[in-house]
Amino acid sequence: MNWRSERIWIELITGSRKTSNFCWAFILLLGSLGFLLVGMSSYLGRNLISLFPSKEIIFFPQGIVMSFYGIAGLFISSYLWCTIFLNIGSGYDLFDRKEGIVRIFRWGFPGKNRRILLRFLIKDIQSIRIELKKGIYTRPVLYLEIRGQGPVPITRTDENFTPREMEEKTAELAYFLGVPIEVF
Known part of the structure; x- marks a missing residue:
């Protein structure tokens, strides 16, 4: 949801x-629990999961490896669930021509720098810059070039803007702020 007025x-x-x-956090949680249960069933010699007979999986080395993957997956899944719960990276960009101020706010990880x-x-903004990040998936990134801060x-970086949408957004923002556009 975005909101715009004249100022x-x-x-x-x-x-x-x-x-x-x-989706990824849920899939990772289920997969890691499956690996952990298979590793535990090979250790105990019982079928905790009916799909795999425990006698076919020997605890050393297959059961240990399965248990390791299960524990590692649980750690990664818990990290993903924590970032979802805390909504890391959310925030707002506020451009206020009335007061002449730009505010960029984001939520970070817990600690003394949780609020970024x-x-x-606005008068310190030299330009708005579009830079194409090369790689497997080329994507445009929008920057504010600030005097003295870079x-x-x-x-x-994960927003899926088409080049045309990014150009339109850049042109509207540059017009709103009264600054030039640079393309890199």
């Missing part, structure tokens, strides 16, 4: 609470 532009940023993260807030004046990214 204020607010963009809400979704964090870790995305459907794909829920960047504030700077570039500040304002789009998430």
Whole structure:
């Protein structure tokens, strides 16, 4: 949900609470529990999971490896569930022409830096920069070039904008802030 008026532009940023993260965390939890149960059933000599007879899986080395993968998967799954619960990366971008201030707020991990807030004046913005991140999946990233601070990214790297959508967003924001556009 975004909101815009003549003087204020607010963009809400979704964090870790995305459907794909829920799916991966759930799949990883179920898979790691399966590995752990197979490892435990090979250790105990009983069938805790009816799909695999425990006598076919020897505890050393297959059962130990299965248990290790199960425990490692549980740690990774718990990390994903914690980031989803805390909604890491969520926040907002606020551009206020009335006060001449830009605020970028994000939620981080618990601790003294849980709340990440960047504030700077609109008059300190030199330009808006689009940079294409190369790799397997080329994606555009939008930066604010701030005098004395360098570039500040304002789009998430996992947002799936088409180049046309990114150009439109960049042009609208540059017009709103009254700054030029740079392309790298």
